[in-house]
Amino acid sequence: MKYLTAGESHGKAIVGIIDSYPSGVRIDIDFINNELKRRQKGFGRGERMAIEDDRVDIISGIRKEKSTGSPISFLIYNKDWKNWKDKIDKEDNLLNPRPGHADFSGLLKYHLASIRDTIERSSARETAARVCVGSFAKIILKMLGINIFSYVNQIGKVVYKNDVKINLDIVKKTEDSQVRCPDNKKSLEMKQEIIKASENGNSIGGGFKIIATNLVPGIGSYNQGSSRIDAKIAYSIMSIPGIKAVEIGEGFKSAGMKGTDFHDKIYYDDKKGFTRRTNNAGGIEGGMTNGEPIIIGAKMKPIPTTVKGIETVNIKSKKKEISLKERSDVCAVPSASIVGEAMLSIEILNGILEKFGKDNIDEIINNYNSYKEYINKI
Numbered sequence: 001m002k003y004l005t006a007g008e009s010h011g012k013a014i015v016g017i018i019d020s021y022p023s024g025v026r027i028d029i030d031f032i033n034n035e036l037k038r039r040q041k042g043f044g045r046g047e048r049m050a051i052e053d054d055r056v057d058i059i060s061g062i063r064k065e066k067s068t069g070s071p072i073s074f075l076i077y078n079k080d081w082k083n084w085k086d087k088i089d090k091e092d093n094l095l096n097p098r099p100g101h102a103d104f105s106g107l108l109k110y111h112l113a114s115i116r117d118t119i120e121r122s123s124a125r126e127t128a129a130r131v132c133v134g135s136f137a138k139i140i141l142k143m144l145g146i147n148i149f150s151y152v153n154q155i156g157k158v159v160y161k162n163d164v165k166i167n168l169d170i171v172k173k174t175e176d177s178q179v180r181c182p183d184n185k186k187s188l189e190m191k192q193e194i195i196k197a198s199e200n201g202n203s204i205g206g207g208f209k210i211i212a213t214n215l216v217p218g219i220g221s222y223n224q225g226s227s228r229i230d231a232k233i234a235y236s237i238m239s240i241p242g243i244k245a246v247e248i249g250e251g252f253k254s255a256g257m258k259g260t261d262f263h264d265k266i267y268y269d270d271k272k273g274f275t276r277r278t279n280n281a282g283g284i285e286g287g288m289t290n291g292e293p294i295i296i297g298a299k300m301k302p303i304p305t306t307v308k309g310i311e312t313v314n315i316k317s318k319k320k321e322i323s324l325k326e327r328s329d330v331c332a333v334p335s336a337s338i339v340g341e342a343m344l345s346i347e348i349l350n351g352i353l354e355k356f357g358k359d360n361i362d363e364i365i366n367n368y369n370s371y372k373e374y375i376n377k378i
């Protein structure tokens with residue numbers, strides 16, 4: 001499954017095309033719209049999200065609620081376009097690049113007269129389309145019993161350290177939290193971090209975990225570096241704007257541990273089959289899933305646009321300036337975790353389609369189940 005996105009932050013719509021999505025999948029539009037809503041939420045987001053009410057408009061590839069195997073295309077309209085379409089060309093002289101954003105290099109690379117064109121496409125508004133693509137992936141993963149979940153484990157200096165064991169209560173607490181942290185006390189402290197940053201005209205970053213459960217071993221391959229599922233996931237998570245570090249399992253801690261302590265010992269249980277009692281590997285060994293939950297950690301830097309502004313220079317006059325102020329989020333870590341779910345879902349689904357076929361969902365499910373039977377019989 002391949003996808004492309006297009007569209008500007010304040011253009012008419014964000015656009016997506018998905019190629020090679022299997023036929024016969026029942027597409028639940030309410031589910032997709034709910035995923036879009038989850039991306040829009042989160043304490044620390046700017047006024048823009050109060051204007052938008054993201055909903056998908058599917059243009060092709062679905063008939064009678066089912067995928068046909070043809071390319072799927074969709075639109076997510078920008079309500080804010082109406083407010084911007086007349087004024088956007090008038091303010092075509094933005095020349096004070098924001099450190100930390102795409103402004104400086106974008107203007108030079110594309111020979112632009114104003115930072116506006118770079119702002120429009122480098123904006124994370126584009127991630128609405130990725131969440132939409134991710135929802136299509138999640139629909140198939142759900143049919144195979146695979147669940148994807150995320151939670152925020154850091155905002156600024158507030159860190160939530162517990163190992164989260166996913167259950168319905170944890171999922172509910174996370175979805176109910178304005179910062180997507182399952183711990184009430186930490187949620188409040190995280191909110192305070194965002195409020196403090198906002199009151200100071202500043203922005204703040206943080207971190208999140210994404211977990212995929214109920215996987216089979218053997219998705220991905222060690223045959224080529226580019227076939228490794230850990231490599232694909234790291235690439236995909238790192239492609240989310242603002243993400244500056246990605247960890248698989250206890251990746252960072254592993255550097256300081258001994259082999260016999262770090263590696264997850266293999267056991268056999270008559271009822272469960274092959275099992276592990278730890279999951280430091282984060283569900284991936286040798287570039288393949290090993291059947292344990294995939295656990296991904298990501299860190300997001302603070303948002304580059306700040307009310308205070310950051311020291312910069314005017315590209316034409318070369319004089320010292322304060323970076324341009326665009327309406328902005330103060331913190332987008334909770335939203336980024338939803339984008340992370342989408343990116344992980346896309347990579348896992350692609351690994352599954354590679355192994356079990358990609359044309360039709362019944363074919364895929366049959367192949368998937370017979371592989372599971374083969375593993376159970378070993």
Ligand SMILES: Cc1cc2nc3c(=O)[nH]c(=O)nc-3n(C[C@H](O)[C@H](O)[C@H](O)COP(=O)(O)O)c2cc1C
Binds near residue numbers: 101122240301
């Ligand atoms: C969901 C989401 C929302 C974001 N909102 C903003 C924002 O309102 N203002 C801003 O300057 N950056 C925002 N960012 C971060 C920038 O898009 C990002 O820092 C920028 O594109 C530069 O890319 P880089 O940080 O990967 O170098 C957001 C990122 C995400 C994932």
